[in-house]
Amino acid sequence: MSETLMVLPASEPTDIRLVRVPDEFEQHEAFRHVTGLIASIEEENPGYTWEDIAAVLEDHGFEPVDFILGPALD
Template identity: 50%
Template sequence: MMLLVVASREAEVFMKEKLMVLPSTHFEQIRVVSIPNDLDASEAFRYATGIIAQAEESEGDYSWDDIAEALEARGFIQVDVVLGPELD
């Protein structure tokens, strides 16, 4: 099961966007998604963990695309991020 971290960032137009980090043990698989405005952080966490758990139970070989599709159906949006080099 992945752990989730919720943060927020402030856009140039002074709107707050809630973000969720979907960590991974593999550096290149870390993902960031924006949280829909109608969900608070707790609801977003529960929804995302439910989607991940459902993917793990139903398919042994699920991919990020399976999870992303389910999250996008609820209004989550994948955010492009550039992460620094992996630290040993």
């Protein structure tokens, strides 16, 4: 199992997500792939939810990971 994780930033801290990247992706490939997947979801379904995105990411091998948000490092 891959140990590479990708943070999906958001303007609202509670909307930040974390996914495990499949082993077959290099970092730059994973970034481009996820960007394309999210863009296609946004284009096809303007009322999308995180569950819609998570389902498509999982279909492509990206595994959502539970995490807790720590204090800000300002």
